[in-house]
Amino acid sequence: MYEFTVSADSKAELYRDLHAALDALTEGEHDAIANMANAAALIAQYLPDLNWSGFYRMVAGELVVGPFLGKPACIRIAVGDGVCGAAAKTLETQLVEDVHAFPGHIACDAASRSELVVPIVHEDRLIGVLDLDSPSAARFDAQDAAGCEALMTLLAPRIAA
Numbered sequence: 001m002y003e004f005t006v007s008a009d010s011k012a013e014l015y016r017d018l019h020a021a022l023d024a025l026t027e028g029e030h031d032a033i034a035n036m037a038n039a040a041a042l043i044a045q046y047l048p049d050l051n052w053s054g055f056y057r058m059v060a061g062e063l064v065v066g067p068f069l070g071k072p073a074c075i076r077i078a079v080g081d082g083v084c085g086a087a088a089k090t091l092e093t094q095l096v097e098d099v100h101a102f103p104g105h106i107a108c109d110a111a112s113r114s115e116l117v118v119p120i121v122h123e124d125r126l127i128g129v130l131d132l133d134s135p136s137a138a139r140f141d142a143q144d145a146a147g148c149e150a151l152m153t154l155l156a157p158r159i160a161a
């Protein structure tokens, strides 16, 4: 059983502790599915107000759903489509305060109102994206984006195989 101490006092402390927990959870393990599954679960456990937490992987030029917690989701997303496809195309984090206002947003769960998608790059190669959905509008801010980018920088070499 894993037990982590993750502070909820401030976002800075939350992401600092989450980073340490993800490091401990994935250190020395090189199985990509195992590490993505535990990362999705860790994030879902400690980040409040999410209804979907997980990964899309780059497979033969398109995004394919990977380990996640949430409702069953669309399986394949073309680069450039939706929020995930925008992150894959631009290689930039997509912070969407209102998914209904995002052109081409792909609705996998009608409850989703805001979304954060972080591209995962290792050695100049796009491995996939982290996708977080929330039922609350404007759930994510720049601190969440930076915090999740740091988490994915840590995870990237551990899911690259």
Ligand code: SME
Pocket: 052, 073, 074, 077, 081, 082, 083, 084, 085, 104, 105, 106, 107, 108, 109, 112, 115, 131, 133
């Ligand atoms: N909303 C995403 C699709 C994936 S689901 O949110 C899990 C998008 O527009 O890319």
